[in-house]
Amino acid sequence: MISKNNEAYQTSHHPDDIFMVAANQLLQDNIADFEEKISSPNTQIGLEFLINQLNEHIKKSIEERAFAYKKIFASTMPSLVHVLRQLPSFQEKEIKDISLRFSRLENESDILSFARIYGLLGVLDWGWNNYSHTNFETLNTWHTYIAHIKRLLKLYKALKEKKQGKEVEVIGEFFSLEEETVYMVGKGLIKRTKISWTEKYCIKEMENLLLDGVNNIPHPAPDLPREIEESLAYDGLIGSYVLALLIKNGLDDAVKISFSEVFHSDLSPIGFSFNETYSSRYLLGAIYQDLWRLINTDVPIRYCNYCNRPFEGKGKKKHCNESCRQMAYKERKRIRSTILR
Numbered sequence: 001m002i003s004k005n006n007e008a009y010q011t012s013h014h015p016d017d018i019f020m021v022a023a024n025q026l027l028q029d030n031i032a033d034f035e036e037k038i039s040s041p042n043t044q045i046g047l048e049f050l051i052n053q054l055n056e057h058i059k060k061s062i063e064e065r066a067f068a069y070k071k072i073f074a075s076t077m078p079s080l081v082h083v084l085r086q087l088p089s090f091q092e093k094e095i096k097d098i099s100l101r102f103s104r105l106e107n108e109s110d111i112l113s114f115a116r117i118y119g120l121l122g123v124l125d126w127g128w129n130n131y132s133h134t135n136f137e138t139l140n141t142w143h144t145y146i147a148h149i150k151r152l153l154k155l156y157k158a159l160k161e162k163k164q165g166k167e168v169e170v171i172g173e174f175f176s177l178e179e180e181t182v183y184m185v186g187k188g189l190i191k192r193t194k195i196s197w198t199e200k201y202c203i204k205e206m207e208n209l210l211l212d213g214v215n216n217i218p219h220p221a222p223d224l225p226r227e228i229e230e231s232l233a234y235d236g237l238i239g240s241y242v243l244a245l246l247i248k249n250g251l252d253d254a255v256k257i258s259f260s261e262v263f264h265s266d267l268s269p270i271g272f273s274f275n276e277t278y279s280s281r282y283l284l285g286a287i288y289q290d291l292w293r294l295i296n297t298d299v300p301i302r303y304c305n306y307c308n309r310p311f312e313g314k315g316k317k318k319h320c321n322e323s324c325r326q327m328a329y330k331e332r333k334r335i336r337s338t339i340l341r
C-alpha cells in the first residue's frame with residue numbers, strides 16, 4: 001500500500017541568529033556584553049524571548065534537575081543559543097546522510113557551523129531524547145549525542161561484520177549481560193539475563209559543578225527470559241535488538257508519519273495507495289531517522305584511515321575526504337623519509 005518514503009526535517013531558524021556563548025553570559029548581570037556582541041534592532045526582544053524560555057524550562061524541570069540547570073548558568077560551559085532577532089523563516093531540509101555528518105563533528109567550530117545550517121538539536125539538557133523547542137543547549141549535550149550516534153554506527157558496523165563471519169565482540173564492547181534472579185507470580189524464582197548498555201556519560205564535570213541527573217544515557221535494559229549461558233550464544237541478535245531499541249527511543253515523540261497523497265492502485269488490496277511521509281521538527285529526531293534509513297538500506301560504513309571518523313564507504317575509498325587523503329599521504333611520506341635517514 002505504501003509506495004514511497006519522503007523524509008523531511010522542518011526548521012525555522014536564521015543562520016545568523018545562532019551563537020556560541022559561555023552559559024553565564026546569559027545571567028542578568030552579564031547579559032549586557034552578549035547583547036552588545038549580537039546587537040541589532042531586534043536584539044532586545046529576541047533576548048527577552050530567550051531568557052523567558054530558559055526560565056520556563058527551569059520551571060518545568062523537576063527540582064534536582066532545575067538545580068543542576070541553574071548551576072549550568074553559573075558556569076562558563078560553552079553553549080549554543082538561538083536569539084530570535086528576525087522573523088523565523090520556515091525551511092524544509094534534506095536529511096540524507098545527516099546522521100553521518102553529525103557523527104563527524106568534533107570541535108566547537110564544527111558544531112557551530114552545523115547548528116547554523118540545521119538549527120539546535122531540539123532536546124533539553126536533562127533526561128534523554130527529551131524533545132522540546134529549545135533556544136539554549138550546552139555543548140556537553142551536543143558531545144553526548146554525537147558520541148551516542150557514533151556508537152550506534154559502530155554497533156551497526158560490528159553487527160554487519162559479525163554476520164559476514166568476522167570475529168567481532170559485541171558483548172562487553174557495547175553492552176554487558178548480567179544474570180539476575182527474579183520472582184514471578186506462578187513461576188517462583190527464575191533466572192533471567194539483564195542487558196546494560198555500557199556507554200558512559202559524556203558530561204565533563206566541571207569544578208564544583210556536579211551534574212548528576214543531566215544527560216542520563218538510557219539503559220535499554222530489557223530482560224531476556226533465558227539464562228546467561230544461553231544468552232551469550234545470541235549476542236548478534238541481542239545487539240540488533242539493542243540497536244533497534246535505542247533508535248526507536250530516539251524516534252519516539254520526534255517523528256510524525258503522514259501521507260502526502262492517496263491514489264488509485266490496482267496492486268493494492270484496498271485499491272488505493274499512499275505516499276508516506278516522515279517529518280520531524282526536531283533536528284535530533286531527523287538524525288535518528290536518517291540513521292534508521294541508513295541501517296535499513298544497508299549503507300556500508302567505513303572509518304577514515306586518517307581521522308578515524310565514520311563515512312559512507314563507496315568503492316575503494318579509504319579516507320573520508322580529500323584533505324584526509326592528502327594528510328595521510330604526507331604522513332606516509334614523512335615516515336618513509338624518517339626511516340631512510
Ligand SMILES: [Zn+2]
Nearest residue numbers: 304307320324
Ligand atoms: Zn578523515
